[in-house]
Amino acid sequence: MKNANYGASYNYKKKSTFKIKLENFFRAIRQKGRENLTVMFIPHSETKIMNFQISYAALIFAIFIIGSITVGGLYLITERNSMETKNEKISKDLLTVHSYAEGMRIEIDPLRKTANKLKEVTDNFQMVIGNREKLKTTTPGKDEGMGGPEIHEKVLPNKEDSNPQEIELKRLNTKFGFIANRLKGLNTTIEGFKGMLNDMPSIFPVLGSSMGRGYITSHFGWRRDPFTNRLTEHHGVDIVNLIGTPIVATAEGIVKNAQRGGGRGLFVEIEHKF
Known part of the structure; x- marks a missing residue:
């Protein structure tokens, strides 16, 4: 029982010693803070010497305030520069998107003109095909209405391939078939470009009012x-x-x-x- 009391007394003394040291430390800081620091300005002529006194506590507080303002200002300047850089990048990206969309429109216009020309050619081809039967009935080389005593000796049986109109129609048929295939591919390309333009954000989202688009x-x-x-x-x-x-x-x-x-x-x- 006596030993236990001794241990408790020792701990109490140890804590009291630490508390005393801590109080002395803060007391020394307060005392140092009350001390004044004299600042003197001595001109070269030494006619009038200017001086003022400031406590260490006020000096430390002023240094802290100035340092905080400086660090905060540098941080804000850095963030502002970063924001401006990001905004410039976004503006450049938007210009790139608009330029790309405009480029696609410029490429699509000639394709549309070509498609219209091919459509005219295709319509003409359909008109020619529609008159094909009429051409067959009006071209020579048929036996109907033929007569004369020497017809079998002077006129040979005409084949369909020997008819110039039929040969021209077959040639046009082959040519327009090739054009039709190219036209299908061209139409697919145009539809692809149109789909890309429709899916790419490229317009202002506000239609406008008395104050414009805003x-x-x-x-x-x-x-x-x-x-x-x-x-x-x-x-x-x-x-x-x-x-x-x-x-x-x-x-x-x-x-x-x-x-x-x-x-x-x-x-x-x-x-x-x-």
Whole structure:
């Protein structure tokens, strides 16, 4: 029992010693903070010496404030540069998409003209085929209406292949068959380009109002949240216009969601292929 009391007394003394050292440490800091530091400005003429005193505590606090402002400013500048870089990249990507879409339109126009010309040729070919029977009945080489005492000696039986009109029709048939196959391939290519243009977002989603198409208030990327004022990543582009202004999808797609969401109000989520 006596030994146990001795151990408890020893622990109490040990804790008391630590507490005393801690109090002395903070007392020394407070005492040092109350001490003043004299700053003197001595001009070369030494006519008037300027000096002022500042406590160590105030000096440390001022250094802390200045350091915090400096670090915070550097961080904001870095984030702003990063946001500008991302916005420039997004703008370049949009220009690339628009240029690609415009390039495809330019390529499709000659293809459409060629398709129209081929359609005219095909229509003419159909007209020729429709008159084929009439050509057969009006061309020479048939036995009907033939007479005379020497007909079997002077006129040989004509074959269908020896008829110039029939030969020309067969040649045209082969040529237009080849053109028709090329036309099918061309039509497939045009439909593919049209499908890509329809699926690629390339138009402004606001039809317009008395104030025009509106204006962009916030781009895609990092920004200051308008509600919390915190630096957050913005997953979209904010466009301001009058209430009731019609909006459209920027391309064909599938509606994945349409509801009222927190922070976004009424919204429609559309999934595009590109």
